[in-house]
Amino acid sequence: MITRRRMLLGTTGVAGALVVGYALWPDDRLARADGLAAQPGERFLATWIKIAGDGLVTVMIPHCEMGTGTSTALAQMAAEELDADWSRVRAQIAPADALFANGALAEGFLFESKNLTLSSIPAFLRGTAADATGAIARYMDLQTTGGSPAVRMTGVYGIRISAAAARELLVRAAAARVGASRGSFHTAMSRVIHTSGQSFGFGELAAEAANHRPSAHPPLKARNAYTLVGASLARFDIPAKVNGATIYGIDVSPPDLCYAAIRIAPATGGKLRSVDEASAAQMRGVRRIVRLDDAVVVVADRFWRAQKALDALRPTFDAGKKAAVFSAALRARQVSALGGKESTTTDLTVGRGVDALGSHVIERLYHVPYLAHAAMEPVNATALFRPPRGLEVWGGSQDALAARAFCAEVAGMPMSQVIFHQLPSGGAFGRRLPGSWNFFEYAVRAAMAVPGTPVKLIFTREEDIQHDYYRPAVTSRFRGSLSTDGRPRVWVNDYTTVDSADTEAHIIYGVPHQAYRAVKIASPVPTGSWRSIESSWHGFFVESFVDELAHEARRDPLEYRRALLAHKPRHLAALNLAADKAGWAAPLDAGVGRGIALVECFGTIVAQVAEVEVAKLGSVRVRRITCAADCGAVVNPDGFRAQVEGGIIFGLSAALYGAITLEHGAVVQRNFPDYPVIRLADCPDIDVHIIESDGTMGGAGEVGVPPVAPAVVNAIFAATGVRLRELPVVNAEIARG
Amino acid sequence: MGINLNVNGTSHELDIEDDVPLLWVLRDELKLTGTKFGCGIGSCGACTVHLNGAAVRSCQIPVSAVSGQPITTIEGLGAGTLTALQRAWIEHQVPQCGYCQSGMIMAVSALLARNPAPTEEDLAAAVTNICRCGTYPRIRAAVSALGKPAGDAA
Ligand code: FES
Ligand code: FES
Numbered sequence: 001m002i003t004r005r006r007m008l009l010g011t012t013g014v015a016g017a018l019v020v021g022y023a024l025w026p027d028d029r030l031a032r033a034d035g036l037a038a039q040p041g042e043r044f045l046a047t048w049i050k051i052a053g054d055g056l057v058t059v060m061i062p063h064c065e066m067g068t069g070t071s072t073a074l075a076q077m078a079a080e081e082l083d084a085d086w087s088r089v090r091a092q093i094a095p096a097d098a099l100f101a102n103g104a105l106a107e108g109f110l111f112e113s114k115n116l117t118l119s120s121i122p123a124f125l126r127g128t129a130a131d132a133t134g135a136i137a138r139y140m141d142l143q144t145t146g147g148s149p150a151v152r153m154t155g156v157y158g159i160r161i162s163a164a165a166a167r168e169l170l171v172r173a174a175a176a177r178v179g180a181s182r183g184s185f186h187t188a189m190s191r192v193i194h195t196s197g198q199s200f201g202f203g204e205l206a207a208e209a210a211n212h213r214p215s216a217h218p219p220l221k222a223r224n225a226y227t228l229v230g231a232s233l234a235r236f237d238i239p240a241k242v243n244g245a246t247i248y249g250i251d252v253s254p255p256d257l258c259y260a261a262i263r264i265a266p267a268t269g270g271k272l273r274s275v276d277e278a279s280a281a282q283m284r285g286v287r288r289i290v291r292l293d294d295a296v297v298v299v300a301d302r303f304w305r306a307q308k309a310l311d312a313l314r315p316t317f318d319a320g321k322k323a324a325v326f327s328a329a330l331r332a333r334q335v336s337a338l339g340g341k342e343s344t345t346t347d348l349t350v351g352r353g354v355d356a357l358g359s360h361v362i363e364r365l366y367h368v369p370y371l372a373h374a375a376m377e378p379v380n381a382t383a384l385f386r387p388p389r390g391l392e393v394w395g396g397s398q399d400a401l402a403a404r405a406f407c408a409e410v411a412g413m414p415m416s417q418v419i420f421h422q423l424p425s426g427g428a429f430g431r432r433l434p435g436s437w438n439f440f441e442y443a444v445r446a447a448m449a450v451p452g453t454p455v456k457l458i459f460t461r462e463e464d465i466q467h468d469y470y471r472p473a474v475t476s477r478f479r480g481s482l483s484t485d486g487r488p489r490v491w492v493n494d495y496t497t498v499d500s501a502d503t504e505a506h507i508i509y510g511v512p513h514q515a516y517r518a519v520k521i522a523s524p525v526p527t528g529s530w531r532s533i534e535s536s537w538h539g540f541f542v543e544s545f546v547d548e549l550a551h552e553a554r555r556d557p558l559e560y561r562r563a564l565l566a567h568k569p570r571h572l573a574a575l576n577l578a579a580d581k582a583g584w585a586a587p588l589d590a591g592v593g594r595g596i597a598l599v600e601c602f603g604t605i606v607a608q609v610a611e612v613e614v615a616k617l618g619s620v621r622v623r624r625i626t627c628a629a630d631c632g633a634v635v636n637p638d639g640f641r642a643q644v645e646g647g648i649i650f651g652l653s654a655a656l657y658g659a660i661t662l663e664h665g666a667v668v669q670r671n672f673p674d675y676p677v678i679r680l681a682d683c684p685d686i687d688v689h690i691i692e693s694d695g696t697m698g699g700a701g702e703v704g705v706p707p708v709a710p711a712v713v714n715a716i717f718a719a720t721g722v723r724l725r726e727l728p729v730v731n732a733e734i735a736r737g
Numbered sequence: 738m739g740i741n742l743n744v745n746g747t748s749h750e751l752d753i754e755d756d757v758p759l760l761w762v763l764r765d766e767l768k769l770t771g772t773k774f775g776c777g778i779g780s781c782g783a784c785t786v787h788l789n790g791a792a793v794r795s796c797q798i799p800v801s802a803v804s805g806q807p808i809t810t811i812e813g814l815g816a817g818t819l820t821a822l823q824r825a826w827i828e829h830q831v832p833q834c835g836y837c838q839s840g841m842i843m844a845v846s847a848l849l850a851r852n853p854a855p856t857e858e859d860l861a862a863a864v865t866n867i868c869r870c871g872t873y874p875r876i877r878a879a880v881s882a883l884g885k886p887a888g889d890a891a
Pocket of ligand 1: 773774775776777778779781782783784785795796797854877
């Protein structure tokens with residue numbers, strides 16, 4: 001670790017270039033995170049700024065590019081602190097190597113949490129280690145892109161500081177040349193300029209600057225001096241996405257590439273029983289039929305031929321131990337578990353909690369189904385197994401370094417013998433995070449069956465939907481009682497969980513007595529992180545129930561929430577702005593209603609108003625979503641807006657149509673016709689209003705998702721008086737009288 | 738016997754089976770990977786190309802059915818330069834992950850060729866492609882800007 005740190009600090013890159021890595025170990029944060037103090041040597045991060053002899057600035061990005069504009073936003077933050085000429089700044093995806101690992105991510109989370117415990121670590125990271133100590137060691141090696149970390153963690157705690165340190169070195173080099181004090185220089189447009197007017201380009205100074213150690217505490221710009229951060233600069237990755245030039249994982253083409261098609265046992269835990277090998281083995285282009293425990297793979301010289309041979313194999317599978325699993329029964333089990341005392345965790349009590357419930361209790365039950373990610377690029381990976389030299393893997397991963405380690409483990413070789421090529425992903429939404437890597441595993445296994453030949457394994461859409469790591473199905477029960485003035489006095493929430501208690505259940509509203517209880521029920525199918533994670537269900541539950549309480553109290557849902565947010569000025573401001581922009585009070589035609597919802601997610605406070613039209617026979621059309629989002633500071637407003645728009649549409653697909661159901665332990669849905677998503681024709685008008693505040697920087701990619709479902713359901717109630725407590729909307733009967 | 742395929746103005750003699758979908762021929766034989774696989778059943782539009790100038794879903798077309806007919810893929814759309822549509826896509830920062838965008842652009846460009854100023858309803862009826870990233874509002878904005886005469890600021 002010490003050696004690595006030295007490498008980071010002292011490196012001169014290729015001739016004439018300045019390379020700055022930044023060791024992040026400010027003492028105040030060390031003190032806050034005791035757990036880390038034991039291993040100070042691991043607290044480095046390697047977000048790198050490179051400046052070439054010709055002045056070109058390259059920012060190394062330790063995240064994947066999956067459509068969120070991360071590279072551009074991080075480069076903006078670097079260029080800002082450097083005072084670089086934006087037209088001479090580039091971004092480059094960092095190699096899957098510990099040198100470029102994203103320590104800032106862990107740092108950021110630790111910084112936010114007062115005490116370092118496993119539960120203070122966001123759920124999407126929890127599964128990566130068994131205990132807190134192990135977890136920290138692992139986090140130092142993360143290159144995760146999940147939980148909206150890129151800008152607010154890597155950027156704020158890492159890249160910005162690296163860039164400021166690099167700027168300091170450049171000034172120092174210029175000062176040495178001229179023999180003047182550093183204070184007599186300023187920087188602008190990639191030049192270091194002396195008060196006399198004499199100036200040097202960054203490129204001229206790079207080599208000299210690289211002879212010195214960067215400071216760990218460089219002065220940072222004040223926010224009001226920003227010119228690049230806060231500007232809607234065009235994204236770097238977009239031009240190559242309008243002419244088909246971007247090479248995604250599914251497009252890689254190493255020499256002598258073969259293709260693999262896979263059929264996995266439909267029921268989780270099912271085993272491959274039989275294949276008709278004779279009929280497939282002779283088909284054109286077929287190279288190898290690979291029988292795995294729970295799947296069969298055909299490797300052929302073309303993907304189409306692999307698919308045809310796979311069909312000809314007519315594989316059969318047994319149903320495994322989950323054959324008795326049906327969605328409806330699962331839901332019933334969740335409901336009854338909420339009433340029992342088994343496997344529960346009381347995760348928070350406020351005031352007198354459940355004991356404060358009076359005699360008039362308002363009780364409601366809500367449920368959401370499993371959901372698939374269904375990113376546009378079906379999961380796939382390409383692998384080349386060349387013993388004894390090693391393994392090479394190409395693919396899109398939300399954590400390149402961990403993917404490399406994972407593939408090494410599958411192949412049974414040390415990580416040092418594995419090369420992982422990180423490629424852009426055609427969407428991910430959590431599907432490509434650690435713990436969800438069946439596509440890497442199967443690709444490596446297929447490659448191991450044909451050593452020396454690169455194999456691209458592609459899931460068909462059917463395999464992609466049927467073998468996902470799903471957003472869990474969750475049931476939540478609320479009990480509440482009101483004060484005489486109509487405000488909630490007691491808020492009691494019991495909900496199911498597949499692993500641990502969710503802080504996302506906790507309300508921001510001022511209610512004197514609260515109690516939360518998590519009831520653990522294992523999932524019969526694998527679950528994973530799905531855009532906005534726990535907020536995707538708790539947002540729906542909480543914002544539905546508060547709306548129901550408003551109705552019970554005979555109050556306007558907006559007014560009701562306002563009265564409960566006196567202590568939360570930022571939340572109140574977001575709520576008010578969304579309501580104003582939506583014209584909350586403006587009259588509506590019969591059958592049209594507005595609903596409102598407010599959810600804080602990954603540090604961003606988002607309020608949305610849905611305007612929904614319900615036809616006589618009950619068909620629902622969402623006409624408009626008005627959104628106000630307070631993310632503290634925003635790096636690229638247009639990019640932020642795009643992410644929130646996308647989140648709203650993603651959340652709306654789920655709210656209106658999304659459901660993965662299980663029969664005999666297998667997923668029923670297969671492709672877009674039975675797992676529908678929003679298209680142009682049913683996409684509402686969307687207005688996103690950004691609130692900049694002095695809050696810490698919040699996330700962007702996930703935050704648009706959670707409020708959509710409750711806003712829509714609340715609007716349906718306003719339009720019809722019908723309250724939906726289960727998603728998706730399409731399954732409900734909503735004829736209006 | 739081989740199949741003759743005319744793609745982006747170049748003709749290819751290919752030794753392949755009759756029933757291979759055009760999508761896989763473009764991607765795996767000709768290495769034109771701009772055309773994407775999304776669903777394989779004609780539902781998502783990621784694989785949209787032009788056949789005789791009309792938008793078609795290449796995963797649903799056996800290659801033998803289009804032998805000799807002019808096919809244009811995203812790589813051949815602007816003949817070396819970006820079309821006004823592609824420039825509008827950059828101007829409005831439409832793509833997110835970008836995976837659906839080849840298909841989107843091919844579908845929209847076929848529409849604009851026959852209807853230069855489509856209404857939102859025209860657009861929604863003609864372009865049923867899926868974008869999981871949710872770029873629809875920007876697609877609408879870009880198409881509506883294209884439909885306006887140059888210099889029209891409104
Ligand atoms: S891949 Fe052809 S329509 Fe989806
Ligand atoms: S931009 Fe990602 S699917 Fe459309």
